[in-house]
Amino acid sequence: MRVKRPLCAAAVIWAAAIWLLGKAGVPFFSCTSPALPEGVKDEKVLVTGIVYQKDIYETITNLYLKKTNLIIRNKEYPIDNIKLTIENEILTDSTGQGDMAAAWGEVEEIPEAANPGQFDEKIYYYARKVKWYMDGEEFQVLRKERDMVLAIQGRIKEKLARGIQKVFGSEKSGIMEAMVLGEKGNLGQENKLLFQIMGISHVLAISGTHLSILGWGLYKVLIKCHLPIKASGIFAAVAMVFYGGLTGNQAAAVRAVIMFGVSVGALLGKRTYDFLSALSLAAILILAESPLYLYDSSFLLSFGAILGLAAVHPVLFPPKRKRSSRNLTGRILSGFEQGVCSSISVWSILLPITLYFFCELSVWGFLVNLLILPTVGILLISGLAGGILGLFPAVFPGQIVAIPGIVLIESYIQGGKFLQELPVFLWITGRPQLWQCGVYYGILALLLWTKSRIQKQNSGKKKILLKKEYIPKWFPAGSLAALGLSLFLLFFRPLEGSLKVTFLDVGQGDCACIQQEPGRCYLIDGGSSSVSKAGQYRILPFLKEQGIRQIDGIFVSHMDEDHVNGIMELLEMSRDRKTGLKIDRLFLSKCKETEKQREKLEKAGKEAGSQIFYMKKGSVVKKENLKILCLSPEEENMESNEGSQALLAEAEGFSFLFTGDIEGRGEGQLLSICQEEGITCDILKVAHHGSRNSTSEELLNVIRPEAAVISCGEDNLYGHPHQELLRRLEDRKIQIFQTENTGAVSVVLEKEKIQVSFQYGKSMVE
Secondary structure (H helix, E strand, O other), rough: OOOOOOHHHHHHHHHHHHHHHHHHHHHHHHOOOOOOOOOOOOOEEEEEEEEEEEOOOEEEEEEEEEEEEEEEOEEEEEEOOEEEEEEOOOOOOOOOOOOEEEEEEEEEEEEOOOOOOOOOHHHHHOOOOOEEEEEEEEEEEOOOOOOOOHHHHHHHHHHHHHHHHHHHHHHHHHHHHHHHOOOOOOHHHHHHHHHHHHHHHHOOOOOOOHHHHHHHHHHHHHHHHHOOHHHHHHHHHHHHHHHHHOOOOOHHHHHHHHHHHHHHHHHHHOOOHHHHHHHHHHHHHHHOOHHHHHHHHHHHHHHHHHHHHHHHHHHHHHOOOOOHHHHHHHHHHHHHEEEEEEEHHHHHHHHHHHHHHHHHEOOOOOOHHHHHHHHHHHHHHHHHHHHHOOOOOOOOHHHHHHHHHHHHHHHHHHHHHHHHOOOOOOEEEOOHHHHHHHHHHHHHHHHHHHHHHHHHHHHHHOOOOOOOOOOHHHHHHHHHHHHHHHHHHHHHOOOOOOOOEOOOOOOOOOEEEEEOOOOOHHHHHEEOOOOHHHHHHHHHHHHHHHOOEEEEEEEEOOOOOOHHHHHHHHHHHHHHHOOOEEEEEEEOEEEEEEHHHHHHHHHHHOOOEEEEEEOOOOOOOOOOEEEEEEEOOOOOOOOOOOOEEEEEEEEEEEEEOOOOEEEEEHHHHHHHHHHOOOOOEEEEEHHHHHOEEEOOHHHHHHHHEEEEEEOOOOOOOOOOOOOHHHHHHHHHHOEEEEEHHOEEEEEEEEOOOEEEEEEEEEEEOO
16 A cells, blocks of 8 residues: 655654663663763863853853864863853853853762652753753853854854844843754743743744744845846755754754745645645654654654644644635634634644643643734744844844834733733642643543544535535544543543552652642642752642642641742742742641741731741641641750651551751650650651751660651762661661662552652562
8 A cells, every 4th residue: 555645654763762662772762871081070170162052141151062072181072962050150251152162160960850740950961952951150262163164153143132122122032042043041930921822932942933923024035136036945944944953953943944944845846735745744753853852842842743734733723715705804713714724723632732741731821822822923034134233333223123023022011910910820730640741632632533524424425515524423422432431541540559659759858749639739848959840840840740739738747948949949939920830738837946937928928818826745637538637846945956856657558758957856846756656657757857866776776667768969068878777777677768879769659558759769668
């Protein structure tokens, strides 16, 4: 049988081969860490390379180096691309793209995601051929403009950025730089959030929209300037390749450049341009260059959107023969109808991808896209023209052409702020399993195939007049039922077991999550002294991945920063409506030493709409079959660590003991209570990150845990966990899980069994 679109089949086969080879651990197709020359690890070295990307921030600059070499005893050792982070005071102002540079510092492996839902730096950078991090202590430019093409692109980018800043002002120029130049360093977290709330983050990415407007716009201008068709097409294609490189050669931009080149080639060669074949060719070429893009959200979203337009739209909404309306109202209605159809087609493909990578949806995103997408072309042209005219001494012409862009950006911002104040603006959905996504796509493909067959049968019938096409009676009801089932399965988030407790890896800090029902949880502590913004980048992503929309209560053991700063972030984000997460209650304990910190946290809790409760010895929180009993503190005048809350969580005959940083007098009181009441536990959260001064032999002899979890940061300044503590646990044959080695540790209760799993493996405790 002859395959109608061989490139489509080849793309599917190639993607499947990449997945299988990756599962087999073949280095080029997996995230296997590359090796460094012997003796280099944990040592400072000299690195040389060509700067191909430069991201400037307030205090630091990230330089990306290619054609990189390690210099060891005057010998060069080629290694993969490096992301070099260097303080701005060390970096020379003249450093630019295309320069050959040298840096001195320690080369480090890119870490994997330590928790479910956390951004996976390793996959992201490996897909972009960056395999190492380096903190530069010294830096020097060896040769200016070693790569002339990169240097020219860099100079043009910097000049356009200055022009945009001049005519758009500091507040709006960050958005325009992201749209026109792919430069998001000045975008700001507030603007990113607003675009996320509106569901239009894709507007900020260089994509097919940009290439279509700029490429074909340039082609038409050249034709009107009486340039030959062939020369116009070639010049426009070369210009778009250059523009793609200028904006960073991201997957969406490269895909658009390839498809634009194919369309120009078809035009010049007087051949038919096949949308799906061009898309497949782009996928094959990008994945051949970097197979790990197969797991990258930007790649999948870009190709998924085009696939929706190319494969879904023609089947769901086949073209109709009707006279186009000449009046304005008719055109608006026709455009709106076309927009709805296109959005449905795109989102039918993108929905599982969005849920899988972002674990939440913009509630109003569908409607906002219908209103905003028609204006993107105006915004893009205004930004590019304003950036070019802003380079001239006379600012007025640039300001004139920037007016439409300024008005549109301001309307975007105000629209985002309006949506942010609505009762529901972001809906946390959780991450679907791959089998759920597979079932959804399988049902969708079956429905599209069936409808396509029906259309072909109708088109084959020779009728002079066909008032309505023939559709089997069972198809509408059956397709709706199948679609409803696929959506239900896609959004279905059953809880693993009857109870799930997860000890997150927050570096040098503590955070545990107790789940008893889907969508809700309790947290015990949440903070870190070694990870920046642990609440925003580690705790919240985990909660979203689990589909948790409401925290029933947060227990704060004590007020040290490594237990509380992440909680403060969550409260502030909830208060400022930067997340759809709700926090119902805070459970605090009084301690005279940290009274000011407690008052600050209590104020933040009240501003976020949380109720405040105080825990002490004997306090109990119950929900269904879960009981959380506070064993300490008994008094307020103990030192902060000594007065930590000690909590015993019990469910279905299993128990967990959470001990905060308890030690000294506080641990003595806990020991007495456990002895008097015969308290034991199955899982112990070891106190004070494994300090030698906590979790004494006497306490271990009384509570007799089967397993112990130690939450601490890799290579932390305190040397946690201490060897004395580890020996105490090992002597009693207590199974040990250290978050800096295992990542997040999840404990699931199911059928009289405790299953312990973590980011890097799985084991059982009977």
